[in-house]
Amino acid sequence: WALANREVVILVAVVLLGASIWTVTGLGTEFLPELNEGTMWVNINFPxxxxxxxxxxxxAMVxxxxxxxxxxxxxxSKAGRPDDGTDPKPINMTEFFVDLKPPAEWPQGLTREKLIEQFSQKIxxxxGVELSFSQPIRDNVLESISQIDGQIVIKVFGPEGDELRLQTEKVLHSISGIRGVGRAYIDRAGRIPQLQIEVDREKCARYGLNVSDIQDVIETALxxxxxxxxWEGDRRFGVAVRLKEEERGIDAIKRILVDTPAGPRIPLDALASVSVKQGSLNISRELGTRVMAVGIFIQNRDMGSLVGEMQDRVAKEIKLPxxxxxxxxxEFENQQRAMKRLALIVPVSVLLIFAxxxxxxxxxxxxxxxxxxxxFALIGGIFALKMTGIHLxxxxxIGFIALFGQAVLNGVVxxxxxxxxxxxxxxxxxxxxNGALVRLRTVLMTGTLAMLGLLPMALSHGIGSETQKPLAVVVIGGLISATLLTMFVLPVVYFLFADKELAF
Structure with missing residues (x-):
């Protein structure tokens, strides 16, 4: 039938190929599916x-x-992190490690997303609580990528602190209402009260004092x-002196007496202004430039389309000085890097196969x-992703690359x-x-064996299955279309090519 209706077969194949190309434009994109680690990592920022x-x-309440x-x-739970310069965090940043039971022991209908929603509502x-939900490995990976906790990180660079904060807040406000933004926050954006002592150089000069003299007094007192x-035997212990805790309040600090070369002792309040002001919780720099970052967690949307919409809105609404x-x-940065490499690897692979x-x-x-x-193998893989709701x-x-080999094998046979x-x-x-009839069994057995081998990966719900499932779904769907088109389209095209040769 296929040889007798060659035009119909070719037309159907071309239509399916065109439909798959149109479908791929609607597929969501992401770097890697989120891995279910069987645990939960809850990050909470207290005031x-x-x-x-x-x-x-x-x-304790959490x-x-x-x-x-x-x-x-x-x-x-763990409050803060060591102040050793690697990844310090103050005590208002508390992390909770939650060990979960296997999914088989969960009540019917309860999913990870619903569990997170329940916890979020109660906490x-x-x-004054700000919270986010992640997983231990995922959290470490995200922080290792950009040092910020978030699937997407927008970094704003600039020279001046207040203006930088203003522009970062504008970015946060611009993207907050976009569909798919689960949680967006400015990293370590809080302000804390700070004791600021500003020395008046002119007043110090009247009494023959230097700024360093005032600094020594303040350092000793506070x-x-x-x-x-x-000395205790051969062991030495240093003895440090400073004011008692109850004497380190702002009023007591103002009354600290400073010795002068002339003899009289002058209260600190007469030499410097002592006040409590709001200061930045954290000052970050990258490549020598001050930076503030917006961390974003995705909810019910693919990364590619979300980043595209956010970039369009930020470019339209925000004009940076x-x-x-x-x-x-x-993760978006990793996705872009991986896709660039694949854009090079795939054509090179096809050229090597052709050679x-x-x-x-x-x-x-x-x-x-x-x-x-x-x-033609791509047709089934693309439609399989669309039908299962899996993002590209x-x-x-990698599943598509593996599929190329199986599709070529069918053609060689x-x-x-x-x-x-x-x-x-x-x-x-x-x-x-006759060749198509004889090789039918070989092609079907090869494709069926590969599909059955990948079926457990496609249907698995165990820990780690999220990263395996897209590969398996692509290969299974692609093998279905490749096998069918190998049996119908390839013989027709071969016959048409052969007819042209005979005509000449």
Missing amino acids: PGISMNESRRLS RDILRNSEVVRTVT SVLP GGKEATEV TGYYITWGG LLLNAFGSAKNAALILMNVP SVSAA MVSYFNQLQDEGMRTFDAVL
Whole structure:
């Protein structure tokens, strides 16, 4: 039938190929699917300047909320991180590690997204709390990419602190209402009360004092300074002196007496202004330039289209002053880098396959016929992604590359047998018809075996299956279309090419 209705077969194949190309434009894109680690990492920011006792009290309340869920095994919390320069965090930033039961033990209908929503509603009632949900490995990966907790990170660079904060707040306000933005926040944007002592140089000069003299007094009174040492056997202990805690308030600091070269002691208040002002919680620099960042978590949308819409809106609504600029990072940066590499790898792979086929068959026509199977294999892979709702990711792209090999194998099996029958003296029509019938079993067995082998990956719901599923779905869908089109389209095209050769 296919050989008798060649125009119809070719038309159907071209329509399907065009439909798949149109469909791929509507596929969402992402770097990698989110991996279910079987745990949860809850990051909570309490109000800046919170005391240790208050942080401990609120953390206990959060732990109780998390532990009350029937799917939670254990909860561990940690306030702040060591101030060693690697990744310091103040005590108002508390992290909770939540160990979850296996999904098989969860109540029917409860998903990870619903669990996060339940926790969010209960924890958000606490005053001044900002929270985000992640997973331990994912959290470390995100922070290693851009040092910011977020799937998408918008960094705003500029020289002046207040203007930089203003522009960053504009960016946050611009993207907050976009569909798919689950949570957006400015990283460490809080302001904390700071004791600021501004020395009046003219007043100090009247009494014969230098600024360093005032600094020494303040350092000793507030921070402490080693005054002497005590020996206990062969062990030495430094003895530091400073004011008692109750004497380190702002009024007491103003009354600190400073010795002068002339003899009289002058209160600090007469030499400097002492006040409490709001200061930045954190000052970050990157490549020598001040930077503030907006971290964004995605909810119910693919990364590619979301970033595209955010970039359009930010470019339209925000005009940055001279010296200020924006960069986009996070997982999006990795996705862009991976797609650029794949854009190079895929054409190179196809060219290498063509070179091998040309060397094996000694005919550019046969090599081109076999490579024709590759775009037809894409049809099934693209439609499989669309039907399952899986986004186009690096994992799916690797599946397409693996699919190329299987599609080429089917073509080699068919074309080589057609050539063999023609070499034995059989007419082209009979060679194509008989060859397709004989090789039907081989092609079906090869494709079916590969599909059955990948079926467990496509249907799995275990830990780690999220990264395997796109690859398996692409290969299975592609093998279905490649097998069908190999049996119908390839013989027809081979026959048409052969007819042209005979005509000449």
